[in-house]
Amino acid sequence: MEEAYDRGVIEDFGRWREFSAGMWAWVFHKFTGWVLVGYLFVHIPVLSTALVGAETYTATIQGLESLPIVRVLEVGLLAVAVFHIMNGTRLLFIDLGIGLERQKVSFYASLLITAIIAVASVPTFISGVF
Ligand code: HEM
Numbered sequence: 001m002e003e004a005y006d007r008g009v010i011e012d013f014g015r016w017r018e019f020s021a022g023m024w025a026w027v028f029h030k031f032t033g034w035v036l037v038g039y040l041f042v043h044i045p046v047l048s049t050a051l052v053g054a055e056t057y058t059a060t061i062q063g064l065e066s067l068p069i070v071r072v073l074e075v076g077l078l079a080v081a082v083f084h085i086m087n088g089t090r091l092l093f094i095d096l097g098i099g100l101e102r103q104k105v106s107f108y109a110s111l112l113i114t115a116i117i118a119v120a121s122v123p124t125f126i127s128g129v130f
Pocket of ligand 1: 033084088092
């Protein structure tokens with residue numbers, strides 16, 4: 001009979017050195033999913049300033065977009081969204097049994113595509129603010 005042993009708690013992030021590609025994919029997917037939910041709590045109030053009036057909305061958007069930190073966070077938000085979509089699509093294919101033997105390489109491809117798109121977006125997001 002197979003010997004039973006205590007493998008510890010999987011959510012113990014103190015064990016991050018033991019994490020393999022699949023575990024990092026899980027961590028990043030959770031993180032990006034909940035960042036996207038958190039962003040909506042900021043996004044909806046900002047859009048709601050339009051209810052006060054067009055001037056208030058324009059002033060809010062212009063005020064936010066004039067802040068360098070907001071531009072940097074926008075690059076981060078894009079990266080988070082792209083990774084979540086790429087990895088989420090990859091997970092859906094895995095759930096369908098497609099690409100089971102290429103799980104690691106498809107995770108690395110998700111990371112690479114995310115990095116390329118985030119870097120390519122920098123000139124657009126950062127232009128005119130620094
Ligand atoms: C094309 C777009 C998206 C795709 C393909 C996608 C795909 C997925 C998949 C497959 C899962 C389940 C992962 C698992 O098996 O554990 C998931 C989880 C999740 N997604 Fe998305 N998603 C997308 C967009 C979004 C958006 C826009 C949000 C937020 C507004 C979001 C928030 C979340 C959250 C919070 C979870 C749960 C994370 C956890 O605690 O495990 N996703 N997504």
